[in-house]
Amino acid sequence: xxxxxxxxxxxxxxxxxxxxxxxxxxxxxxxxxxxxxxxxxxxxxxxxxxxxxxxxxxxxxxxxxxxxxxxxxxxxxxxxxxxxxxxxxxxxxxxxxxxxxxxxxxxxxxxxxxxxxxxxxxxxxxxxxxxxxxxxxxxxxxxxxxxxxxxxxxxxxxxxxxxxxxxxxxxxxxxxxxxxxxxxxxxxxxxxxxxxxxxxxxxxxxxxxxxxxxxxxxxxxxxxxxxxxxxxxxxxxxxxxxxxxxxxxxxxxxx
Amino acid sequence: xxxxxxxxxxxxxxxxxxxxxxxxxxxxxxxxxxxxxxxxxxxxxxxxxxxxxxxxxxxxxxxxxxxx
Ligand SMILES: Cc1ncc(C[n+]2csc(CCOP(=O)(O)OP(=O)(O)O)c2C)c(N)n1
Ligand code: SF4
Ligand code: SF4
Ligand code: SF4
Ligand SMILES: [Mg+2]
Numbered sequence: 001x002x003x004x005x006x007x008x009x010x011x012x013x014x015x016x017x018x019x020x021x022x023x024x025x026x027x028x029x030x031x032x033x034x035x036x037x038x039x040x041x042x043x044x045x046x047x048x049x050x051x052x053x054x055x056x057x058x059x060x061x062x063x064x065x066x067x068x069x070x071x072x073x074x075x076x077x078x079x080x081x082x083x084x085x086x087x088x089x090x091x092x093x094x095x096x097x098x099x100x101x102x103x104x105x106x107x108x109x110x111x112x113x114x115x116x117x118x119x120x121x122x123x124x125x126x127x128x129x130x131x132x133x134x135x136x137x138x139x140x141x142x143x144x145x146x147x148x149x150x151x152x153x154x155x156x157x158x159x160x161x162x163x164x165x166x167x168x169x170x171x172x173x174x175x176x177x178x179x180x181x182x183x184x185x186x187x188x189x190x191x192x193x194x195x196x197x198x199x200x201x202x203x204x205x206x207x208x209x210x211x212x213x214x215x216x217x218x219x220x221x222x223x224x225x226x227x228x229x230x231x232x233x234x235x236x237x238x239x240x241x242x243x244x245x246x247x248x249x250x251x252x253x254x255x
Numbered sequence: 256x257x258x259x260x261x262x263x264x265x266x267x268x269x270x271x272x273x274x275x276x277x278x279x280x281x282x283x284x285x286x287x288x289x290x291x292x293x294x295x296x297x298x299x300x301x302x303x304x305x306x307x308x309x310x311x312x313x314x315x316x317x318x319x320x321x322x323x
Contacts, residue, residue, distance in 0.1 A: 001323060005308040006320045016315070016316055225274070
């Protein structure tokens with residue numbers, strides 16, 4: 001017998017501080033698996049943001065920095081431009097990226113910065129105990145929308161992939177989810193491709209990952225996964241929003 | 256032949272591995288508490304495991320190692 005599944009090397013062997021069932025843990029592991037597979041742990045710099053994953057620098061075995069709230073794309077820009085041989089990624093929540101950091105992400109994308117953003121959309125501010133995020137669904141109850149999000153009062157949920165895919169500098173844009181095994185595999189493939197797009201110097205790449213926050217959604221992890229599948233995907237359709245040809249892509253067959 | 260190993264001191268009892276096991280052989284051990292205070296998950300009928308690694312893929316805390 002040989003080992004077919006174990007902790008990736010790029011994920012440091014220590015307990016994660018996340019709540020039971022929080023899928024930030026799965027997404028961390030996928031990023032680390034990709035760093036292992038591409039053999040780039042030693043040449044990658046990650047930029048942690050502000051949110052539950054503020055101290056993800058404790059968990060990734062590559063070099064890490066932590067940025068002020070919403071500013072991870074600016075920090076990543078500086079690192080990637082001054083150290084062009086490195087692979088640079090940001091790991092940002094929806095509060096971080098789509099609220100206080102909206103300007104940063106839009107301009108990093110439109111400048112075509114050669115960075116990769118892992119955007120974890122759990123439709124809530126997890127760290128600060130469950131306030132409405134720009135991505136909170138219509139009708140969703142949060143501590144600041146106790147009667148559910150109402151468009152006339154709170155506006156509409158922001159679709160980040162759709163928005164960023166209109167920008168020329170954003171060359172790879174994909175939305176995935178981690179609500180079941182099949183989707184987790186697709187999520188990993190998307191994260192890997194996003195890093196490869198950066199390595200090929202083609203422009204800005206982003207993977208939006210639909211994720212759960214059982215604690216602030218007030219659901220068990222199991223029920224939270226169901227809620228994601230039944231409600232989030234309808235508003236945030238999965239799939240590729242923008243793609244680019246990689247040197248490693250097999251040429252399309254003639255048949 | 257397949258074998259799953261649960262590192263129970265890292266388990267948070269979230270039950271996500273239970274939901275995806277096609278053989279339904281994972282259960283929470285209510286008689287045990289780990290140092291963190293969680294009832295950990297474990298395999299009830301190890302001989303039925305097919306080594307698909309669905310449980311490990313779903314586990315947010317890297318508790319599970321799979322051999323095949
Ligand atoms: C300048 C500034 N404003 C506000 C905050 C408070 N704050 C901390 S985390 C956060 C939102 C986090 O939500 P998200 O990015 O979705 O991450 P999650 O915890 O959900 O993964 C806010 C508003 C802060 N730390 N700094
Ligand atoms: S508050 Fe939500 S996002 Fe934060 S660790 Fe807990 S479950 Fe995860
Ligand atoms: S490897 Fe597959 S069959 Fe074995 S315990 Fe895990 S999910 Fe169940
Ligand atoms: S998914 Fe992981 S942490 Fe959750 S119960 Fe199973 S082994 Fe424990
Ligand atoms: Mg969030």
